[in-house]
Amino acid sequence: MASHTDVLIVGAGPAGVAAALTARRNGLAVCVIDKATFPRDKCCGDGLTTGALRLLDTLGLRPETVPSWRTCRDVTLRSPSGRLVDLQLPGKGQFAAIASRFDLDAALVRHARAHHVDVRDGIGFVGIERATGDDASRAHRVTTTDGEIDARVVIAADGMWSPVRKALEPDREPYLGEWHALRQYATNVSGTASRRLYVWFEPDLLPGYAWSFPLADGRVNLGFGILRGATQKVGDMKSLWRDVLQREHVRDALGDGANIDDKVSAWPIPARVTSSALSIDGVLFVGDAARATDVLTGEGIGQALLSGMLAGGAASQAEPASAYRHAMRRHFFADHRMSAVLGRILSNEFLARGALRVVDGGAWRREKFARWMFEDEPRASAFTPRRWHRDYLSLPGAY
Numbered sequence: 001m002a003s004h005t006d007v008l009i010v011g012a013g014p015a016g017v018a019a020a021l022t023a024r025r026n027g028l029a030v031c032v033i034d035k036a037t038f039p040r041d042k043c044c045g046d047g048l049t050t051g052a053l054r055l056l057d058t059l060g061l062r063p064e065t066v067p068s069w070r071t072c073r074d075v076t077l078r079s080p081s082g083r084l085v086d087l088q089l090p091g092k093g094q095f096a097a098i099a100s101r102f103d104l105d106a107a108l109v110r111h112a113r114a115h116h117v118d119v120r121d122g123i124g125f126v127g128i129e130r131a132t133g134d135d136a137s138r139a140h141r142v143t144t145t146d147g148e149i150d151a152r153v154v155i156a157a158d159g160m161w162s163p164v165r166k167a168l169e170p171d172r173e174p175y176l177g178e179w180h181a182l183r184q185y186a187t188n189v190s191g192t193a194s195r196r197l198y199v200w201f202e203p204d205l206l207p208g209y210a211w212s213f214p215l216a217d218g219r220v221n222l223g224f225g226i227l228r229g230a231t232q233k234v235g236d237m238k239s240l241w242r243d244v245l246q247r248e249h250v251r252d253a254l255g256d257g258a259n260i261d262d263k264v265s266a267w268p269i270p271a272r273v274t275s276s277a278l279s280i281d282g283v284l285f286v287g288d289a290a291r292a293t294d295v296l297t298g299e300g301i302g303q304a305l306l307s308g309m310l311a312g313g314a315a316s317q318a319e320p321a322s323a324y325r326h327a328m329r330r331h332f333f334a335d336h337r338m339s340a341v342l343g344r345i346l347s348n349e350f351l352a353r354g355a356l357r358v359v360d361g362g363a364w365r366r367e368k369f370a371r372w373m374f375e376d377e378p379r380a381s382a383f384t385p386r387r388w389h390r391d392y393l394s395l396p397g398a399y
Contacts, residue, residue, distance in 0.1 A: 022312025093397025
């Protein structure tokens with residue numbers, strides 16, 4: 001016989017855990033399954049924006065439970081012209097942090113279990129169908145590698161190539177994502193990259209960029225992202241990355257003797273939230289399964305957390321799918337469109353250089369831009385009056 005829960009979530013990453021914690025706070029019984037066993041690695045830049053930090057704070061996760069967590073205030077941007085723009089985030093609260101997904105996701109799973117969420121790792125999704133009968137509390141039947149589960153609401157937090165989406169739409173064309181990213185870790189970093197966060201806007205990567213993010217365990221997350229279909233080809237990323245690592249400004253930031261790990265990880269980035277089905281047959285899609293990544297920066301943890309929280313909140317409504325779609329349109333669509341416009345600006349080297357020249361026009365501009373860059377406020381908040389408030393870009397950080 002099938003077991004029963006109010007909400008079944010497929011995927012125990014940040015989106016799935018955020019949905020689970022929110023639904024649990026609303027008094028619902030929640031079960032989360034994931035084919036992986038935690039802790040497990042996840043291809044990612046490991047960066048946490050202000051927006052992501054505020055959401056993690058709201059969910060109750062404590063930084064001290066994440067071993068590699070490191071708060072970062074100092075940021076350096078390098079213009080395509082070679083101009084360096086040094087930014088500093090405010091010191092009251094946390095506005096940017098770096099934490100490996102190996103540590104962060106495992107900490108979120110522990111946090112969910114501590115709050116009475118039934119998280120079953122090592123259990124995979126097999127199939128889904130409408131449950132038989134008229135009982136609305138058992139609307140979906142999900143087959144797993146450990147049996148069947150009936151649930152009123154199913155939330156798919158199972159990544160860009162969502163097996164749940166594929167089961168519901170088996171004939172849909174494969175989706176490759178808007179961006180592709182590559183990551184390596186480095187140790188023995190003695191240069192300024194050991195303490196500063198770097199973003200390099202290389203002329204041959206625009207509108208993409210390269211990054212270096214320092215972790216608390218002495219490692220640095222290095223990588224770069226390119227827009228699919230732009231000047232660089234996805235198949236050339238490894239050779240291109242070797243060239244980027246040899247550039248003088250990158251070597252100087254890492255310092256002499258920096259050791260680059262042999263393992264290279266690459267992954268596609270889905271950023272098509274405004275044109276993707278956010279629900280199918282009553283199943284809600286969140287995080288990468290909703291293709292909710294920021295199309296400007298490729299950042300996805302904050303978007304995963306927010307979409308998960310919106311789905312978890314919608315799960316208690318009479319019409320969860322309708323409530324969730326409405327919430328996603330309200331919280332995501334304007335920001336996605338704004339990011340798409342800004343991305344087109346950054347794809348032009350002349351405009352990208354001009355934009356960073358404007359940013360470097362005084363301490364006030366640098367501070368406000370840094371806060372905006374790290375999503376202290378929603379990307380398009382200046383153009384959505386319902387989000388205006390007295391303390392715009394001046395609130396304390398998270399924690």
